[in-house]
Amino acid sequence: MQNCILPPHSVLGSWTYRSFINEPDVSKEFNALEFGRGELIIEEFAPEVFAGQLSFGDTYQFRLSGWTTFVLPCTVRFRGIGDTKDSYGQVYDYVGFFTPMWSNGINQRPTLTGSVVRTVPHDNGRAKAGDVTSWIAVKRD
Numbered sequence: 001m002q003n004c005i006l007p008p009h010s011v012l013g014s015w016t017y018r019s020f021i022n023e024p025d026v027s028k029e030f031n032a033l034e035f036g037r038g039e040l041i042i043e044e045f046a047p048e049v050f051a052g053q054l055s056f057g058d059t060y061q062f063r064l065s066g067w068t069t070f071v072l073p074c075t076v077r078f079r080g081i082g083d084t085k086d087s088y089g090q091v092y093d094y095v096g097f098f099t100p101m102w103s104n105g106i107n108q109r110p111t112l113t114g115s116v117v118r119t120v121p122h123d124n125g126r127a128k129a130g131d132v133t134s135w136i137a138v139k140r141d
Contacts, residue, residue: 004074006045006098010110015040015137017054019116022134035133040064050078059085062092074098076112079119090127091119096135110139 017040020033036056044051050066066078075097082090096114113136121129 003070004072004098006070006074010139011045012042014140015042015112016140017135017137019133019135022132036135040137050076052078054080056087060087062087062090064094066094076114089120090122093117093119094135096137112137 016037018037019035021035023033038054038056038060040052040054042050042052045068047070048067050064050068052064054062054064061082061084062080063083064078064080066076068077069075075095077095078093080090080092080094082088094114094116096112099111099113101108101110113134115132115134118127118129118131121127
C-alpha cells in the first residue's frame, strides 16, 4: 500500500470550515444549503492521532479527538463534543479525506472533504440524531 506524505506544517493550524445540507435539487439556491461555518484548528496530527477544536463563535465550540491514517486515501476520523455554553453536550462524528494536490495546480491550498453525522439529538429533539451533512475545510495561512 502506498502512504500519503503530509508535512505537519501543511496540516497543523487553522482551517476555514463549512458544512452543507445534502440536497440533490440543483435548483436550490446555494446559500440555502449552508449548515455551518467556522474555524477548524488542528492541534495534533500524527499516525493514529488527531486532536483539535471546531469553533462557530465564542459560545458554540467543540473539542475534537480521533485518529488518522497515512495510507491512501489519507483519512481523519474524529468526534466533536460540545464544550461551551450553546454547544454543551452536543456530539458529532466526522470523517474526512485530504484532497490530493494537482502537480500543475496554481494557488492550491490543502483541503479536507468529508461528511458529519449528528450522533445524539439536541434542542429538545428538534435536531435529530442521524442527520448527515457534507463538509469542506480549506487551510489558512
